[in-house]
Amino acid sequence: MSLKALGAKIFAKYIRKKINKWASNPLETQERVFKSLLDQAKHTQFGKDHGFQNIETYSDFAKYVPIRDYEELKSYVNRVVDGEKDILWPGKPLYLAKTSGTTSGAKYIPLTAASMPTHINAARNAILCYIEETGNTGFVDGKMIFLQGSPEMEEKNGILLGRLSGIVAHYVPKYLQRNRMPSWETNCIEDWEEKVDAIVKETVDQNMTIISGIPPWVQMYFERLHKKTNKKIGELFKNFELFIYGGVNFEPYKSTFEKLIGRKVAGIELYPASEGFFAFQDSQKEKGMLLQLDSGMFYEFVKADEFFEENPKRLTIGEVEVGVNYVMLVSTNAGLWAYNIGDTVQFTNTSPYRVVVSGRIKHFISAFGEHVIGKEVDQALKEGADAIGVMINDFTVAPQVNPEGNELPYHEWFIEFQDSQNDVEQLAVEIDNALRKQNSYYNDLIEGKILKRLQITIVPKDGFKNYMKSIGKLGGQNKLPRLSNDRKIADRLTTMINK
Known part of the structure; x- marks a missing residue:
């Protein structure tokens, strides 16, 4: 066992203990996060407009702070984008993550000095939980690829602007830099098909052990590798052990992936978004992803079938039930407040709290009252x-x-x-x-x-x-x-x- 693998095992046990501590005290953890968020943001423009200094309980918060989506928060976000300080969170954000909006065109989601580490730590902790549970560490000495957007950024009123995956690329720990692929130059290629071809060229003869990305785009990468070599991915990358994915449900792709790979490979599901890194799969034995209750995010939930009512009932973590379809709301240390991220989730467990993403509240079929999700x-x-x-x-x-x-x-x-x-x-x-x-x-x-x-x-x-x-x-x-x-x-x- 290499020194890196031994170090990973020791660190994995330490992190798992820390996770277990807050996961076993969910209500207290969320209450602490809730009070901390309000205290830090009470002197912001949003905090002043919504009486944060007068909020003592969650009931007060639900009374003073309405549910909002991006369009409804846009007047505040625009001021942040224009370079104003202390609008949604103290100071200016470090970054603006640019995402594709459906009705509002481009959306700009703030990423702050307080929120940025949670994006990095959650992805790291997902791998460490896998190591702690399985004892497998061989992959840490191999090459790792993260199919992501370009890390190149532009500046807008003193704030760096880019895609979330490209922003995160700047935070890869130094101890992984030597193992990380593709090269910086290849990662900066904007044209996706050209980029995939360049990644294939760079990785085809490497010892790839971890591959990560959104399933349809990883599938394209695998298909190009197969076309170039006429080999199964598992034969080409004999030590390929771990597929890390998120963004869409992997199940519809599973059989295709197994055919392309030629064997089964362990997987870790992540639930990242520009608004926050909400959950990750912490166990190969349990269904669902561990909700990140100690990462500067306070969660609320509304039953999906009640969401479009005039005053839907808002629930905190202690009030949710397994198997119910909820719209998830977040208040975060990036300055989002009772924010509807658009996703629906279902809890698979409440001890600890694990979720699966069940869909999008605006992505359903109910042309005849069927409400298929x-x-x-x-x-x-x-x-x-x-x-x-x-x-x-x-x-x-x-x-x-x-x-x-x-x-x-x-x-x-x-x-x-x-x-x-x-x-x-x-x-x-x-x-x-x-x-x-x-x-x-x-x-x-x-x-x-x-x-x-x-x-x-x-x-x-x-x-x-x-x-x-x-x-x-x-x-x-x-x-x-x-x-x-x-x-x-x-x-x-x-x-x-x-x-």
Whole structure:
């Protein structure tokens, strides 16, 4: 065992003990974070506008600070972007993470000196928890690749501006720099396809042991490696042990990855976002990701089926239940307050608190009152694909409200397969049955002949990649929405398919 591996084992035990301490005292931990946030921000403009000095309890906070999304917080964020100090958090942020907005164009999320370490430590701790649980350390001496956005940044009114993954690239610890790939020059390539080709060239003959990134973009990397070498990834990288991923549910990609790799590889799921690093998988034996309760973030939750009511009930960590779909709100040491990040989560455990991401509150299908969510379509596709042995590259789902002729409406599934398929009709039956088991509203609509069984439209090879490229969102942190309640994506895909 190398000195680095031995050091990793010792450090992993230390970190696991620290995590266990706050994870076993969740209510006290969140109360401490809550009071600290209010105390530090009481003299900011937001704190003054919302009476932070008068807030003593969570009930006070919920009364004085309404739920906001980016659009509703934008007047404050714009002042931060303009270079003003002490607006949402004391001083100026270190960075502005630029993300793609849906209705508001580009969004600028502050990253402060207080919040930045939590992004770095959570990713590190995920790996350390894996080491502590499994005892595996061999991978620490190999090469590690993190498929991410360009680390190049620009300056805006004295604040550095860039993509979150590119900002984080500046914080890779010195002891990992020698192992880290790709090179800085390659990481700065903006064109995603050119970047992937350069990464393939740099890594094809290296001892890669950790590979990390959003699954569809890692899949592209694997496919290019296979095309270049005609080898399975596991054969090419004999010591490849750990796949670290986040951003989308990995389950629909799992069988395709196993085929490309040629063997099973351990995985660690992360839940990072520009707004905060919320959770990570701390155990290979337990379902869900450990919610980061001691990382400068105070959490609130609203039941998803009540969220659009006029005054939905806001819950703290001690009031949540396993298996319920919640919209997650965060108040953070980057200056976000009762902020709706747009995600929905479900708790898999409350001792300690572990979550899975179930979807996006705005990404669902309820054209007929069925309220189908992301977790349901992910699970239905996995069950259907496993039942008939097909592998999926990517997919998205939209309602077809006005089909031609006298047909009943239906859900249209756009699916790109790994190989050509002849069992599309049977797959549609399997997916539909799996979805009906999960969602009683959808089942009732099918039984009541309001909807007919879902229909599958085959997307040609690289079809989703070409779609993302056509809207300027190929690679990096960009993700294809799983669900839409309209046909904007569906109609564009249909046009591209029929060209």
